[in-house]
Amino acid sequence: MRIPFRTRYLTLQEEFTPQVQAAWESILAAALIPVLPDPAFVAKLGYDLVEEAASRWKARQRRRQVWLAVGWVGGSILTVVGGLVGLHFWQRRNAQGIMETQTAEIPAPAILSAS
């Protein structure tokens, strides 16, 4: 016969009273005493980790500096190119404007105006 989950749960609770559980906990706490590592191992690993961390952070800083330099140079180049392009268009527009003004100021030939 299949036992409903709730019944099984209640059975477990009855099987393990809080007093029994507390007794087991004290036995387990007494048995599972911390095991200490060899101090030489702790010191060596600590030294290696700090060295590794320092070299990682130096490498990261170098990468950041390289990206900053790339950004700075790229930004400068873009600014100069952008400026030159802008100047070129400004000059072209200016030249066109002057030509249009000059064309408008030329008077029509006399023959054409007589006819």
Added chain:
Amino acid sequence: MDEGKERDLIARAKHDPEAFGMLYRRYVKRIYNYHYRHTGNPGEAEDLTSRTFYRALRSMERYHDRRVSFQAWLFRIAHNLVVNWYRDQSRRKTVPLEVEDLLANHEGPEASVEGRERRESLLQAIERLPEERKTLLVLKFTEQLSNAEIGAVLGKSEGAIKSLYHRTLISLRTMLTEEAQNENPV
């Protein structure tokens, strides 16, 4: 060390090697103990401890204390390595825990023979438990982690941990009772 100081140290450890070294010194014994309880071998425990901290160093920048405490995060890394270790061990088919070593390291000659035998039986019973249950006992009794933190390490809810703990105690008791009955048949 209080919580605020630890949080400050963790934040500094993301960019300061010395702060990472301080965190390492704070946790190395506990991580080693955790690995030793699973492997029962100092060499393996040292290897897994190094790997835990190197992995923590690599992932340190991604750690955010809003989700889980630092110790739970670190034990989760250790737990993942232990799970892999068990997988490798099952392929190699070796018996890991050296109970005699454990006892020799921590019990002086004054320990009674009966007490020693009882503890030995208990440690052997713990050794026979599935990896997850063994982890639960080590984190609870040796590392004093809360159920919520153990849940964060094992990827389970607090309620599931309570239930697992209860079942673990029952199976330990069953194992020891059966062992006693086999030794002294009526």
